[in-house]
Amino acid sequence: MRDCGTRSDAEWGNSTRRPRDGDCPVIAERFAGNSSCSIGIERGVGPARYRGERDPDGGQTGIGERDDSLPGIWRERSSVAWPGRLEPAAEITLNCHPLTWLAWGSAALGLTITSRNPYVQVLLLLIFINVWFAYRRPGAGLSLRLGLMLATLPIVFDLAFSRFGTHVMFSLPSLPVVGGPWTVEALVFGATTGAALLLTVTVFAVLQLTVRSADVLKLLPRPLYRTGTVVSLALAFVPQAVGSVRVIAEARRLRGKPGGWRRAPALLLPLLLTTLERALQYAESLDARGFGSAGRSRYRPVSFGAPDGMTMVAAGIAMAGLALSHAPSYDPYLTLAPAIPSITTIASLLVLGLPAALGIVLPRHATDLD
């Protein structure tokens, strides 16, 4: 955990920059209303270091597209999206012990699930976002965006379909489904549900940044290692499949075929076949590299250092503190005003933010081999 994430001051300065309106008007226009737009923008503003890194080889990220030492992102969006380029360039200097983060993640999820109290939720959200910021990489904002989108759904649904509660905001005439009183209780209930979803997504977003599947695999006992590798390879297909869908859909458009989800069945077959082609190639690669041929040694075992220990302890304290202090429960349909959490509860939540502090304060060093 000592140097989870790779950051530099330049990167911070840069990564918050949004493209100016003049940067790429066409693309903005072309992709307006397309949900991938926001993704692209996020990646488009990679830090200076990230762009510089790719200069020596002409700015390429993938073989798909070679023209032009341009920041790859805009290229991706401007024409055909290529699989394998979903990740921005970044050096791997992660050195987090996966167990540490699994413990932290369990505690964080536990707290998220056990309390619907708005005060607790806001506090947790602030903490998680801070941790996420401490370890963020360029392009990592996608999952949070997704979380925000998810969070709005229960608000809309509860508000529109729930007729319970006494604090009526307004009433609609007797229309089917939406007719009747619209209540503050429904709104708040939807909001707390949405917040719980957002918190869950944020926890996973943090884990995605800090835990490498390969490291988790290494924790598995030897007999499980092969199975584990197969599972992790299978999981790796998911983002690739997403990339393939984009490529295929874009290609249809280039050829003048209609896009949109109505044509999804036409995309399915190419997608399936692309995925199978990849799977076969992976199998051959594994074989050609001697996978499973002998006893297995480990090049770089993950070490467990003091910060790992501290984070583990913090996770424990948070769990225990919550169990002892009984985080206030909350149901807007019973009492609209939430209870204020006790000092113990607040304190036990705050310790979960320790990784954010450690991520910022601790000197970064590349790997344990250096």
Added chain:
Amino acid sequence: MPLISIDTVSYQYPAANQRALSEVSLTVEPGEVILVRGPSGSGKSTLLRCLNGLVPHSTGGTFAGTVTVAGMDTRNTPPRMLGSRVGFVFQHPERQFILEDVEAELAFGLENLGLARPLMRKRIEEVIDQVGIQPLRRRRIASLSGGERQRVAIAAVLAMHPQAIALDEPTSQLDPQAAEDVLQVVSRLVAELGMTTLVAEHRIERIAPFLDRVWSLQSGRVEDAEPRTAFQGGGARPPVVDLAARLGWTEIPLGLREARRYAPRLRGVRPTAPVVSTTDGPLVARLDGVDFSYNGRAALRGASLRLHAGEMAVLMGRNGSGKTTLLKVIAGMVRAQRGRVESTRPVAFVPQDADTLLFASTVRDELNTGLQSDLPAPFSEWSDRYPRDLSAGERQQVAIAALDPGAGIVLLDEPTRGLDPDVKALVALGLRRRAAAGAAVLVATHDVEWAARFADRVLLVADGEIYAEGPPRDVLSDSLVFSTQVNKLLGAGWLLPEDVPVTAP
């Protein structure tokens, strides 16, 4: 004793109706460098895959004969045990990696061998130096370019200390610069380590000088010969060999250095054929002073261009010069930030990875024709096949044929990447047909030989601007970078072996 011996091997893929390999017998001595050549689909990959047992263990099918690698019979030894004997580099740079970062990837094979950590560390450091990937060691695989990935793939197999290394068209998916980097690594392995190397490769002129043998495949049969004899027999060969054959030189040169001994005899002779102007057709597209920048970085600076109906123009320039951007501007995929873009006809665009344009379940559906008889050759033969099962060259041809017939402007980005010479000519033929039908064809390519042979007009791009244009003979002659092998040898005006009169001294 040979390192690898292949004894009367025949192989048929499951559900195939003919053999991929037919009674092949070959040997490889330690330290030999072997080129495996042949048209697409002739069995090059299959043959290389026999060496580490992927054929037949991973592919199934019917296998006869024996392949012995370092004393091990591949029929009884699983591929994972052979992986450390014959290192294998695959064609697709993006599909052969298991882990997320470079160093872990280098270590993967060694971990599988169960080596002790200090030994692994030493091997990895050595291989990083040998292949020259020090700056890449901490990078994420996903962030690497195609050329970088292939170098990492080579390093990863090299770390396992294989006795031989097999490369299956390692540069076919790469642009020329990246391909050059990869081939440079290969030649270094050959020169400095004496690594036994088997390589299937279309860029023959780069590796021809250090070949020991050439295996020429034709529908599953292999002819094994010395490079000079093999090249004399035809097939894919360096342009200087074509020239030598044309002029009847007694000694077949493998590279420019050898060819120079004969070249001076041609000095002073100049090509006589007139340069044909092709810009007579009506103007169909016009770019004036176009600027375009990606995220603040200029890709085009005041680029101006004219396209005429019926011409086949070629856009050349180094990586990052703005070729692809220019095509996209013409295609309307990105909009110029300054300047004027006008086109009078519908535009069709084939991106680099033409596969992505193919999504129908048969070639016939792809070409939108109901009746088989409507399809011209060669498509009629493939009409019921699944487009993605076709070879790279065949797919490229289908993609071109599948473009909207009404498109008056046809743009292609690197259509000849990874294709063998015959197929490249077929692709050019397809484009010529388009041009003859009145379309303006503009191709971005790095392929100088192809451009010299088929283009009517060459446009050179640098730094977002077109700085030279004209007939190939004017533009490509005496250029340090964009000149053909024959031009490098003979100088002024000579581009292709077939230009040179047979009567030349």
